[in-house]
Every structure is written in C-alpha cells, then in structure tokens.
Amino acid sequence: MEANNNDALVIGGVSLTSRLFTGTGKYGSDTIIPDVCEASGSQVITVALRRVDTNAATGNVMQHIPEHMQLLPNTSGARNADEAVRIARLARAAGCGDWIKIEVISDNKYLLPDGYETAKATEILAKEGFVVLPYVNADLYVARDLVNAGAAAVMPLGAPIGSNRGLMTKEMVRILIDEIALPIIVDAGIGAPSQACEAMEMGAAACLVNTAIAASGDPVAMGRAFGEAVRAGRAAYLAQTATVSTGTADASSPLTGFLGGM
Amino acid sequence: MQLTVNGQMQLCNDDTTLLEYLQGNGVDVKAIVVELNRTVVKADDFGTTVLNDGDVLEILQFVGGG
Numbered sequence: 001m002e003a004n005n006n007d008a009l010v011i012g013g014v015s016l017t018s019r020l021f022t023g024t025g026k027y028g029s030d031t032i033i034p035d036v037c038e039a040s041g042s043q044v045i046t047v048a049l050r051r052v053d054t055n056a057a058t059g060n061v062m063q064h065i066p067e068h069m070q071l072l073p074n075t076s077g078a079r080n081a082d083e084a085v086r087i088a089r090l091a092r093a094a095g096c097g098d099w100i101k102i103e104v105i106s107d108n109k110y111l112l113p114d115g116y117e118t119a120k121a122t123e124i125l126a127k128e129g130f131v132v133l134p135y136v137n138a139d140l141y142v143a144r145d146l147v148n149a150g151a152a153a154v155m156p157l158g159a160p161i162g163s164n165r166g167l168m169t170k171e172m173v174r175i176l177i178d179e180i181a182l183p184i185i186v187d188a189g190i191g192a193p194s195q196a197c198e199a200m201e202m203g204a205a206a207c208l209v210n211t212a213i214a215a216s217g218d219p220v221a222m223g224r225a226f227g228e229a230v231r232a233g234r235a236a237y238l239a240q241t242a243t244v245s246t247g248t249a250d251a252s253s254p255l256t257g258f259l260g261g262m
Numbered sequence: 263m264q265l266t267v268n269g270q271m272q273l274c275n276d277d278t279t280l281l282e283y284l285q286g287n288g289v290d291v292k293a294i295v296v297e298l299n300r301t302v303v304k305a306d307d308f309g310t311t312v313l314n315d316g317d318v319l320e321i322l323q324f325v326g327g328g
Contacts, residue, residue: 023327023328024325024326024327024328025326025327025328026326027326030326046327046328047324047325047326047327048324048325048326048327048328049295049322049323049324049325050322050323050324050325051268051320051322052268052294052321052323054267054289054321060290060293060323060324061324061325061326062324063293073324074327074328076327076328086300090295090297090302090320090322091295093295093302093304094294094295094322096324161328162328188328208328210327210328211328
C-alpha cells in the first residue's frame with residue numbers, strides 16, 4: 001500500500017493511512033479475511049458480539065483478523081442506548097480495545113438507526129473513554145448532537161444496510177461534510193467501488209464497506225478494487241475537482257486558430 | 263441449582279466454578295466474554311467465581327459483522 005503520512009486520517013489518536021474500513025460479516029469462509037485485509041489495505045475492521053451457542057460449534061472470527069488491524073466492534077443487536085452501552089462495555093472487557101461503532105436499531109424492516117438513542121449511548125461511552133463511531137442517518141441535527149456527545153466521527157448511511165444501492169443520501173452526506181468538523185465516514189449501502197470513490201471525492205473521510213466485498217464473486221479482488229477506489233477518490237478530493245458547468249459547454253481546446261478559418 | 267444461561271434455564275451442580283461450567287459445556291474460554299448478573303467477569307477470575315442458584319449468565323463471543 002502506498003502510504004502518504006501527510007494525509008493520514010487520525011481517529012482516537014490512531015493514525016490511519018488507509019481510508020477504507022472493512023467488515024467481517026457474510027464471508028463464505030472467514031479464512032479469506034486476511035487476504036481481503038491485505039489486498040484492500042484496510043486497517044480498521046468491524047466485528048459483532050453474539051451469544052455463544054453451546055450446541056453448535058462456531059469458528060472464532062478473531063483468529064482470522066490480522067494483528068495490525070484496528071478492531072471496531074459494533075453494537076448490532078442493540079435496540080436502545082442501554083443495550084448499546086452494555087455491548088460496548090462487554091466488547092472492551094473482551095480485550096477489543098476502546099473503539100466502538102454504535103449501532104442502535106429497532107426498525108427491523110429497513111434497519112435504519114435510531115438517532116436519539118445513538119446520541120445517548122455516544123454521550124455515555126465517550127465519557128467512559130471509548131472512541132465512539134456512531135452509525136446514523138445522514139441528518140444534520142443528529143450529527144450535531146453526536147458532536148456535542150463526544151463522538152470521534154460520524155458514520156452516515158449511504159443506503160440501507162446491505163442493500164448495495166450506493167450513495168442514495170449523497171446530498172445529505174454532502175451537508176454533513178460541509179457542516180460537521182468530525183470525520184464523516186460513509187457506512188452502509190455502498191455497493192460498488194465507484195460509489196465509494198464518489199463519496200471520497202465529495203470529501204468523506206473514509207468509507208466502511210462489508211457486504212459489497214464479502215458477497216462479491218471474488219472478495220479479495222473486490223477488496224483491492226475498493227482500496228484503489230477510495231485512494232483515487234481521496235486523491236481527487238485533495239486535488240480539488242474542477243467546477244461543474246451547468247450551462248452548455250466549455251471547450252477544452254482553444255476556439256480560435258482553426259484550420260481554414262478567417 | 264438453576265441458572266439462566268443466554269436466556270435459557272440450565273441445571274448445574276452446587277459449588278461449580280464459572281470455569282468448570284464453561285469447560286463442562288465445551289466453551290472455548292479464550293474466545294469469550296462473560297457477564298454474570300450484569301457484571302463482566304474478567305477471564306482471570308473464571309476459576310475463582312463460584313456460581314450460585316439463580317445466577318444469570320451471558321456468554322458471548324465475537325462473530326463476523328459489519
């Protein structure tokens with residue numbers, strides 16, 4: 001991976017050279033995770049916490065996560081702030097570090113996050129020293145609440161979880177990028193590298209991609225594609241993309257000195 | 263005695279430690295986190311934590327997620 005330390009993303013005191021966060025869900029086999037991490041260049045990876053089923057042998061996903069990865073456990077399954085706080089404390093007790101992705105969902109159809117409960121959990125956990133990355137709708141007022149609650153970043157959804165529909169909330173995400181001083185990390189819904197690239201061109205600080213990589217035909221190759229797309233989008237943002245013309249056209253070549261002209 | 267483990271009623275012999283209970287049920291103690299009556303139990307304390315009738319245990323592990 002090409003490192004550009006002048007453009008590191010710093011979250012919770014951790015300096016990241018990759019702006020692609022990845023997940024560990026939905027892989028056909030978890031044994032592929034190290035290869036996806038390497039190919040994508042991702043340095044942050046999510047995990048979930050669930051009850052052990054003593055009647056069924058299940059693998060331990062942690063054994064497949066490379067040591068250098070920053071773990072980002074999520075609070076999926078939490079339906080309110082109290083449950084999210086409880087899961088976060090358990091994750092930290094399990095040796096997962098201080099980072100936590102707050103995910104509070106009580107809507108089972110669209111899996112949309114509850115901004116009010118998320119802000120409450122964020123406030124409690126930030127005070128306990130967690131590095132809190134809340135997953136929310138792309139809503140300016142919720143994002144402002146999260147800033148006040150002590151969040152380390154804001155993670156608006158691009159589209160409903162796992163839908164691969166892309167950056168459907170583009171204009172609202174753009175407002176967050178413009179108005180919120182924290183890193184804006186687009187999480188959920190991104191289905192193709194071009195969509196991640198688009199988010200990065202707009203000025204998103206990073207993208208979190210799980211399903212689009214894990215459920216692709218070749219997760220290692222798709223992980224690499226997402227890594228390159230995120231780097232390209234970030235480079236384009238830093239280079240300041242040229243102004244969009246809303247009129248007719250603006251010739252790239254001179255409009256004078258034509259052959260055969262007067 | 264009776265325990266509630268991950269939401270299910272379970273029977274357990276008296277004077278069983280948490281470590282004995284976990285190992286007796288085939289749980290890999292290195293890969294889990296345990297909550298006893300809403301309080302997290304450190305892994306180092308599994309062997310000295312004696313279970314009591316009516317205890318509520320949550321035994322959790324990390325799984326794939328996004």
